Amino acid sequence: MSDRENSLKPENAEPASLPTDTLAARRFMDIDWSCPWLAPLAERGERWRQAALVSYSAYLSALNADVHRDSRITGRGKPLSFIAQDDLPAGASYEGHIAGTGCVPTRHNLHDFFNGSIWFQYPRIKAALNSRQAAEIDVLGIGPTRGAARDALTLFDENAILFACADASLAAALRAFDWHTLLVEQRAAWGLRCEARIFGHALLEKLVAPYKACTGHAWIVDVEPAYFSATDDERRAILDHAVSERLNSEAISSRYFTPLPVLGVPGWWPENETPSFYDDPEVFRSGRRSRAQPAQ
Structure with missing residues (x-):
């Protein structure tokens, strides 16, 4: 059950x-x-x-x-x-x-x-x-x-963040837990070369009362640069099509996700305007293992 x-x-x-x-x-x-x-x-x-x-x-x-x-x-x-x-x-x-x-x-x-x-x-x-x-x-x-497959599907359904990205270096920084590069040095890239969209409904429920350690599981979606010139509805449609195609055709593993502390997303929380916000190893942790990656 x-x-x-x-x-x-x-x-x-x-x-x-x-x-x-x-x-x-x-x-x-x-x-x-x-x-x-x-x-x-x-x-x-x-x-x-x-x-x-x-x-x-x-x-x-x-x-x-x-x-x-x-x-x-x-x-x-x-x-x-x-x-x-x-x-x-x-x-x-x-x-x-x-x-x-x-x-x-x-x-x-x-x-x-x-x-x-x-x-x-x-x-x-x-x-x-x-x-x-x-x-x-x-x-x-x-x-x-x-079982492993249903666990991964449930994790996606409950806690996924769609990380749309047109810059391979930013996706690499996310996979490497390189928070300083992704969230401090490259803050200007957010909205232009990458963005986060919450999919998981359990994660949305948690974020009704947000807290610093609240973390989603990022699923990286490669997009073209033109994606960031599209309307909100068009972006959702692009992600909906691309991700559903992958889910319908590929195996899925929990190792394909990368943790992303939600309140660290640039522009999403006032306190993260100060770089020291990210100097919290209990939230912005270093990577502990290599992660297998799905085909993009």
Whole structure:
């Protein structure tokens, strides 16, 4: 059984109607759309948040209204929809149910709120991850552990940062944990030759209350220099296509990721304007091993 299935038992389920003075509702109120990592989600996200503050059913209705306007499909081509967590059949795997039915079991909380958001931001990547997860489950079933492939796919889904890069030296600095080069000496390169976009929905949930040690797993995506002249929508589409193609055609390993402390990204946190911000070995650690790399 997956970690998600273990955590989604009835004791964690939200009531059908959630009063606005509950802890869950207050967490929705903590979202600050001005944060650079949340701003791309703001237009749709604010509508969803307002619905979530009304009730669980209103929240699900808001998600499904957007699906109706902007259709999405899951890993096996099923039309996407969002259902209450309690509608997941007993014994069914979360990823397999999504692939087979198109229905995403969704709790009334921030974790699943951001999961739904990413289905709209990067639909091809989400579908590719779902397809790969379901295929692994078909072969190996659900057991006490996921196995290396599912672990890597889950890591991507929950904690990935897409590091778009048009300069091989910057990608090399990231892989080498060369934080001074990447984040201090080459600060001017950010937005012109490289950028970070958060994909992992668990990472987005953590960053509602950001802290210095919060770290994502960077997945390097080679892009052309023209990428940085494109609009935000065009950039997302480029990444969605490129990454989904790789996920559909290549093996994936947790060794293909490189840690990236989120608040160290230039322009994302006021304190990192001071170079001494990066002089914290507990956060900006040196590399401990060589890392295998996927084909780009």
